[in-house]
Amino acid sequence: MNYVLWENRVADYLKVVAAVVGGVIVLRILKYVVVRRVAAWANKTKAPIDDKLVNSIAKALLPLLYLGTVYVALGCLTIQPDAARAIEIVAKILLTFLGARFIIAVLVNTIKYYWLAKEENEARERTVRVLMPIIKIAVWIVAVIFMFDNLGFKVTTVVAGLGIGGVAVALAGQAILKDLFGYFSILFDRPFEIGDFITVGDKSGTVEKVGVKTTRLTSLSGEQLIFSNADLTDSRVQNYKRMERRRVAFKIGVTYQTPPKKLKEIPGIVEKIIAEVEDADFDRAHFHSFGDFNLIFEIVYFVCGNDYKKYMDVQQQINVAMFDEFAKRKIDFAYPTQTIFLPKP
16 A cells, blocks of 8 residues: 555555545436436426526536546646646646537527527528537637637737738628628528518518528519628518508599588498408598599508408408499599580670
């Protein structure tokens, strides 16, 4: 036991081994007791995010604790400076590797929960697939810089060089970067998704694909419309798919020969007709103004939903019912006419 090997007794080596074995046993017990209880509690909740976090802790955090146990146990030995330096370097590399894995696991599970668990669709899955490599690369870059800094390397010069290079790249590819930031703005803010019918300026279409640089729409006439993401984020976009109900305002004109009594009845007639139409909510009907050849009534109602075909079916049903009812009551619709008065000689 007192035999000295590399400036340490055999008893010291046995103490280190005992400390490592004891620490591993304690950690295994803690894993069995604490992690299992936390996992059982997580299984009782409806949200899957806690289950993912428990798995991340079990797979990534426990190896960090094992590494810490070995590192602390080796501190009890007398180690040559070169060997101590080597052990320290290996420990920091492993610590950086395991820490980065743990952070990535937590971020990935959190993003997948908030983006996919609540509402799974193709657009969100594609967004997650795009974000995952970017997040992993960013975490590994920060981890490597942190590791080299802890190892004693001067990384400030390298970071400054990367900053200057980044500025040069940004200036050279300003348009591309603007479209890229527009892409992320569309992904996170979600002004529209694939399948939405939108209008941008005087162009309309159904969103077919949201790319890194461009977004593609299919117009009603069939051709493909291609917009840069920067143009979309800088423009006013009308999204018709998210319209809960459609406001419809239209006007009708009756002849000047219509008696005042019938003019007063027209708003009530229109209200009754619209009230009997399914998926139509009457708002108002008023004698709006005097036209050149007609008396103008303005009518406003709402169609439930955003389906354009349903709106046209409702409008057609209202038009036919009004035409039929006005014919029964002998109320004439006006059309452009001119009356010529000739004085007698």
